[in-house]
Structure formats: structure tokens, C-alpha cells
Amino acid sequence: MKRLSFEAEQIRSPKNYFDGVRCEWHCETDNILFFLRRSRSELQHKTFASKPHSRFVLILNLQTPGIVSVDRNYLSLSPGQALLIQPFQFHHYLNIAAEKLHWLFITFETGTPEALEEFRFQVLSLDDDATARISRLIHLYRSRQSALRSNLVGVELQGLLIVLRNRLVRQLASQPLFKSNRQSVRSMKLLKGIHLCLSQSARHAHTIPYIARQLALSESRLRFIFRQQFGFSLGAYIRHYQTHQALSLMQNPAKSLKDIAMAAGYTALSTFSRAFKLQTGVSPAKFRKKYFV
Numbered sequence: 332m333k334r335l336s337f338e339a340e341q342i343r344s345p346k347n348y349f350d351g352v353r354c355e356w357h358c359e360t361d362n363i364l365f366f367l368r369r370s371r372s373e374l375q376h377k378t379f380a381s382k383p384h385s386r387f388v389l390i391l392n393l394q395t396p397g398i399v400s401v402d403r404n405y406l407s408l409s410p411g412q413a414l415l416i417q418p419f420q421f422h423h424y425l426n427i428a429a430e431k432l433h434w435l436f437i438t439f440e441t442g443t444p445e446a447l448e449e450f451r452f453q454v455l456s457l458d459d460d461a462t463a464r465i466s467r468l469i470h471l472y473r474s475r476q477s478a479l480r481s482n483l484v485g486v487e488l489q490g491l492l493i494v495l496r497n498r499l500v501r502q503l504a505s506q507p508l509f510k511s512n513r514q515s516v517r518s519m520k521l522l523k524g525i526h527l528c529l530s531q532s533a534r535h536a537h538t539i540p541y542i543a544r545q546l547a548l549s550e551s552r553l554r555f556i557f558r559q560q561f562g563f564s565l566g567a568y569i570r571h572y573q574t575h576q577a578l579s580l581m582q583n584p585a586k587s588l589k590d591i592a593m594a595a596g597y598t599a600l601s602t603f604s605r606a607f608k609l610q611t612g613v614s615p616a617k618f619r620k621k622y623f624v
Contacts, residue, residue, distance in 0.1 A: 332410050335462065336393045336433045338469045339367045349386070351439070352475055354485030359446070360492070362386075363439045363484055365472050371395075371427040374434060375562035385622055386438045387447060388416035391457070391465060395432035398425050398518075403526055404452050411457050413495060415450040421575035423568075425518050425561050437468070439488065447492070455498050464491045518560050521546070525557075525565075529572050529596070537569055537596035574610040577603070581619045588615050 342365050345351070351364035368374040390399065396409045401422045408414055416422050441447065457465070468487045475481045528542045535541050542565075543553045557565040573595045580591045592603035607615045 332393045332433075332462075335391075335435070335465060335469070338466060339365075339393060339433060339435045341473055342367050342435075342469065348438070352472065352481050352484050354482050355478060356482045356485065358482070358485035358489055359441050359443060360439045360485050360488045361441065363437065363472070363488055365469070366436050366438075368432065368434045368436065371397075371424075371430045371432060372562065374427065374432065375424055385418040386440055387418060387444070388422075389437040389439075390414045390416065391435040391437070393433040393435055395427060395429050395434075397427035397432070397434075399423075400425060400522065401452060403522070406452065406454050408454060413455045413457055413461070415447065415453070415495075417447070417451055418444065419575065419578045421572065423561065423563075423571075435465075435469075437488065449496070449499065453499055453503075455495050455502060458494075458498060461491060461494045461498065464494060521556065521560065525568075526572075529569065529576075532594050532596060534596050534598045537573065539565055539569070570606065570610060573597070574607060577607060577615065578618075581615070581623050584623075588619070591615070 344366050345364050348364060348366075349362075351362045354361045354363070390408065391413050392408045392410050394410055396407065399406045399408050399414055399416075399422055401414075401416060401420050403421075406414060464487060468484065468491060471480055471484045471487055475484060524546045525542055528536045528545055531537075539550055539553065543550045546553060548556070554565055557568070561568070577591050577595045580586050580594055586594075588603075589600045592600045595603065597603035597606070604615055607618070611618055613621075
């Protein structure tokens with residue numbers, strides 16, 4: 332992993348996280364972006380601040396173990412392992428072992444998302460073949476001055492996903508169990524208590540005073556513990572949770588936007604629309620028409 336970490340250091344952060352390398356050839360992957368997170372604070376802040384989107388996110392841990400919470404599943408990610416986040420999945424990071432880290436992110440789009448469904452919630456160990464392909468990908472991505480090299484980025488990424496799929500087939504029977512420690516247990520217990528409240532459709536259940544009472548904590552203590560353990564505010568977490576809950580419900584054409592707003596804990600469609608637009612940049616109606624109709 333040291334060699335990959337050194338190579339990944341040369342990757343510059345994109346100016347636009349939704350405009351990447353285009354593949355003119357017939358590739359399964361397109362609009363590809365690479366970026367590296369070098370610290371715990373950068374990882375938690377920048378990832379959580381990003382808007383919900385329809386892109387796949389391949390996380391490659393090159394240095395420093397941590398836990399990725401994906402749709403309330405807690406997945407331990409160690410150096411030398413990879414995880415593929417599906418579009419619109421609610422994810423964040425906790426129990427990062429040190430401030431310094433090297434996590435490489437490859438985000439992309441595909442016209443056949445169902446082909447990657449089998450990767451959902453699967454942590455994969457990187458073998459020598461996968462490591463070699465990642466090294467080639469980094470080199471191609473950094474030197475993509477020509478259309479040929481841009482196309483090769485798409486081809487090589489497609490090859491990496493094939494290698495990871497083969498690895499997944501071999502690994503499923505012996506997937507390692509999650510190993511917890513006291514800090515992990517405390518963090519997960521806190522999140523489960525918060526999720527129990529947020530799973531209710533009643534608006535008051537989505538407020539910090541209500542959650543604090545259910546957890547037998549003062550509001551200030553709950554806010555402090557949450558920020559200390561996860562690196563961002565509980566209020567931001569609740570807003571992000573509600574947005575992703577709405578995104579999940581939007582995929583059901585039988586549900587009206589008003590029904591979705593009520594189920595996500597809002598008292599009025601107008602309030603939901605304002606909050607959703609603040610999180611995503613567009614109204615719920617436009618977002619649903621673009622991605623789910």
C-alpha cells in the first residue's frame with residue numbers, strides 16, 4: 332500500500348466533483364473522478380458536506396483503518412481493502428484510528444448500475460492484481476492529456492471492477508467478521524438510538540430535544556458527544572438523514588411528494604421542499620424527474 336499511497340499523493344483534487352473523465356469508447360464506466368483524502372477531519376467534513384448524488388463511489392483504503400456507516404450498516408475498512416458505495420446511499424465515517432490517513436476515492440457513473448448491485452455492503456481485500464490495476468489507473472488518470480488515455484481510464488476501471496467481482500466471489504464464504512472495540516460499540520449504540528427516533532414519521536421525533544430525552548442525555552451533552560465521536564453536528568446529520576430517507580422514498584412512483592415529506596418527518600410539503608433544495612441544490616420535483624422518472 333505504501334507505493335499506492337505515494338502514487339496517489341500526486342492526484343490533484345478536482346474543481347468540480349461531478350465533472351470527470353469522459354470515455355468515448357463503449358465503456359461500462361464514465362465521468363470518472365479521482366481524489367485523495369489525507370486526514371480524518373478532511374474526510375469527515377468534505378464527505379458529509381457533499382450533496383446526495385447518483386454516482387458510484389469506490390473507496391480504497393491505503394492507510395489508517397476506520398468504519399464506514401452505509402445505510403446504518405457498520406463496515407470496518409482496513410488498509411488494503413475496498414468498498415463500493417452505491418448511488419444515493421447514506422454514508423459517513425467514524426472511529427478513524429488516526430488523524431493522518433490515505434483513502435483514495437474513485438467516483439463514476441454507469442449505464443448499467445444493476446450490474447454492480449452485488450457489491451452492496453461488501454468490503455473487499457485487494458490482491459496483487461487489483462493493486463497493479465489501481466497503480467495503472469492512477470498513472471493513466473494523472474497523464475490523461477489525450478482522448479486515448481481518457482478512454483483507457485474507463486477501460487482500466489472496468490477491468491478493476493471485474494477483478495474485484497472475482498475477488499468477491501472467492502471471498503463471500505469467508506468474509507471476516509466485524510471486530511469492535513469499546514469506542515466502536517459506544518458510537519454504534521449512540522447511532523442506533525438516534526436512528527430509532529428518526530425512523531418515526533412524527534416530526535417531533537426528528538428534533539434534538541426529543542432524541543436527547545429518549546437517550547437520557549441533556550441536549551448539550553448529546554450535541555457534544557455526537558460531534559466528538561463523528562466530527563460534525565447532530566443537526567447536520569439529521570438533515571442529511573432526512574434527505575436520504577426522502578431519496579429512497581422517491582424511487583416509489585406511487586408515493587406523492589407530500590407523502591414523502593410526512594414520512595421523512597416534515598409537517599408541510601413547503602418545508603420539506605426548502606430543506607431538500609438546500610441539501611441538493613434542486614427542488615424535490617426536479618430531482619425526482621431527473622433521476623427516478
